[in-house]
Amino acid sequence: MASELSFTEENYLKAIYHISAESNESVNTNALAESMNTTPASANDMVKRLAQKNLIGYQKYKGATLLTKGKKIALTIVRKHRLWEVFLVDKLGFKWDEVHEIAEQLEHIKSPSLIKRLDKFLGFPTMDPHGDPIPNEDGIMKQTRRASIAEVAINTRGIIVAVNNDDTLLLQHLDSLGIKLGSRVGVLERMDFDGSVSISIDDGPKQFLSKAVAENLMITLTDTK
Amino acid sequence: MASELSFTEENYLKAIYHISAESNESVNTNALAESMNTTPASANDMVKRLAQKNLIGYQKYKGATLLTKGKKIALTIVRKHRLWEVFLVDKLGFKWDEVHEIAEQLEHIKSPSLIKRLDKFLGFPTMDPHGDPIPNEDGIMKQTRRASIAEVAINTRGIIVAVNNDDTLLLQHLDSLGIKLGSRVGVLERMDFDGSVSISIDDGPKQFLSKAVAENLMITLTDTK
DNA sequence: ATTTATTTTTAGATTAATCTAAATAATATT
DNA sequence: AATATTATTTAGATTAATCTAAAAATAAAT
Ligand SMILES: [Mn+2]
Ligand SMILES: [Mn+2]
Ligand SMILES: [Mn+2]
Ligand SMILES: [Mn+2]
Numbered sequence: 257m258a259s260e261l262s263f264t265e266e267n268y269l270k271a272i273y274h275i276s277a278e279s280n281e282s283v284n285t286n287a288l289a290e291s292m293n294t295t296p297a298s299a300n301d302m303v304k305r306l307a308q309k310n311l312i313g314y315q316k317y318k319g320a321t322l323l324t325k326g327k328k329i330a331l332t333i334v335r336k337h338r339l340w341e342v343f344l345v346d347k348l349g350f351k352w353d354e355v356h357e358i359a360e361q362l363e364h365i366k367s368p369s370l371i372k373r374l375d376k377f378l379g380f381p382t383m384d385p386h387g388d389p390i391p392n393e394d395g396i397m398k399q400t401r402r403a404s405i406a407e408v409a410i411n412t413r414g415i416i417v418a419v420n421n422d423d424t425l426l427l428q429h430l431d432s433l434g435i436k437l438g439s440r441v442g443v444l445e446r447m448d449f450d451g452s453v454s455i456s457i458d459d460g461p462k463q464f465l466s467k468a469v470a471e472n473l474m475i476t477l478t479d480t481k
Numbered sequence: 482m483a484s485e486l487s488f489t490e491e492n493y494l495k496a497i498y499h500i501s502a503e504s505n506e507s508v509n510t511n512a513l514a515e516s517m518n519t520t521p522a523s524a525n526d527m528v529k530r531l532a533q534k535n536l537i538g539y540q541k542y543k544g545a546t547l548l549t550k551g552k553k554i555a556l557t558i559v560r561k562h563r564l565w566e567v568f569l570v571d572k573l574g575f576k577w578d579e580v581h582e583i584a585e586q587l588e589h590i591k592s593p594s595l596i597k598r599l600d601k602f603l604g605f606p607t608m609d610p611h612g613d614p615i616p617n618e619d620g621i622m623k624q625t626r627r628a629s630i631a632e633v634a635i636n637t638r639g640i641i642v643a644v645n646n647d648d649t650l651l652l653q654h655l656d657s658l659g660i661k662l663g664s665r666v667g668v669l670e671r672m673d674f675d676g677s678v679s680i681s682i683d684d685g686p687k688q689f690l691s692k693a694v695a696e697n698l699m700i701t702l703t704d705t706k
Numbered sequence: 707a708t709t710t711a712t713t714t715t716t717a718g719a720t721t722a723a724t725c726t727a728a729a730t731a732a733t734a735t736t
Numbered sequence: 737a738a739t740a741t742t743a744t745t746t747a748g749a750t751t752a753a754t755c756t757a758a759a760a761a762t763a764a765a766t
Contacts, residue, residue, distance in 0.1 A: 367586070
């Protein structure tokens with residue numbers, strides 16, 4: 257049977273999913289431990305547990321990879337996390353930099369019908385407040401083509417669809433600049449010296465972003481004119 | 482510091498609250514164990530833990546009582562449970578007999594601002610879908626005067642505000658009779674032989690209720706005419 | 707190819723929450 | 737008052753999840 261996973265097991269599966277989504281490689285113990293804010297010994301213990309349950313593939317010294325069943329669970333957690341974030345922002349009026357920790361708890365509520373109804377109540381959203389795609393019930397999410405403002409060509413225009421960083425300080429900085437999801441961005445100039453860029457938001461005045469900030473701002477390419 | 486209670490500790494506090502709400506006596510080990518679906522040994526262990534934390538008063542062989550701090554926590558859990566039940570019914574369209582188990586999970590989400598916003602989003606309700614009062618932030622709830630249909634005088638009129646039983650079979654039976662919270666009831670007759678009663682719902686046709694059903698239907702007294 | 711450094715795994719402890727079975731205390735019954 | 741019954745507590749184990757410290761394997765550097 258499904259045998260009901262613990263919150264901890266679910267969180268590990270999600271961490272393995274997120275880490276391997278970037279690298280496409282098997283997830284090594286140290287990276288997993290760091291992501292989970294725990295020790296390599298603990299991560300190793302859990303990896304063995306999850307392998308036992310046929311949720312991940314694991315061989316000694318060779319890291320972990322999600323198996324079909326584990327990946328499906330991970331995507332369900334991601335789906336719930338992002339749907340709840342939409343609820344918190346759209347319905348309860350939270351700001352987008354306040355919702356992650358609460359969603360971290362809500363994502364573990366076990367009730368398929370709850371998520372079905374929540375999805376409908378929210379109007380079947382495809383993106384969370386940070387622009388990350390929401391997997392559907394089958395774990396499929398439409399991958400929008402993206403690039404960071406730091407790497408995009410001059411004169412590129414696009415729409416901000418994601419911020420690759422949950423750091424509250426960054427999110428608040430963006431708020432103060434009037435930058436939010438859905439903002440239309442034009443990339444005007446790039447200083448080769450430090451990688452900083454000048455941009456305009458919604459055809460407003462020129463503003464400057466450091467490379468560190470620009471790297472975290474993902475846009476969909478709409479127009480290169 | 483608050484030191485963050487576990488779900489289990491919260492559930493025990495809530496159970497102690499509910500059991501002692503009826504009897505006004507200290508809660509004995511066996512009753513607590515039964516309510517928690519566990520063994521007396523486990524309940525006894527937990528009672529010692531909670532006493533250690535000054536949440537409950539406890540002396541060997543003399544049962545447990547909530548202390549100020551523990552009662553406040555218990556009432557917060559009850560508040561969250563009932564607010565979430567309102568959400569599930571009013572916003573997501575669940576039926577009132579489907580929400581308890583989900584609320585049992587949601588009640589443990591830790592975020593005061595979430596509950597504040599949820600309360601506002603729901604329009605500051607004072608009753609949950611089963612007619613139970615929702616404690617405010619200070620743990621105060623307005624106690625409506627209630628009586629069961631089984632004990633009320635003939636010709637009493639009132640509004641159904643609670644069903645004293647979570648049994649799905651009962652709740653479905655009531656649904657089939659068109660009886661729900663907020664229904665206006667007139668008590669027409671009572672058979673002394675078996676305690677069954679005839680009533681009308683919302684001035685509709687005469688319907689019969691067994692004593693067992695009538696006992697679980699609580700009304701507020703509006704009119705004795 | 708050795709040596710050094712890093713990563714990964716194991717061994718052994720700890721804490722929360724639970725259980726079974728046995729012991730003890732409190733009640734109830736003769 | 738002695739005995740039987742019931743309620744409560746303790747003793748000893750178990751499981752999940754975690755840790756520290758030590759051992760083993762792999763990778764990197766000389
Ligand atoms: Mn998030
Ligand atoms: Mn989580
Ligand atoms: Mn309930
Ligand atoms: Mn609960």
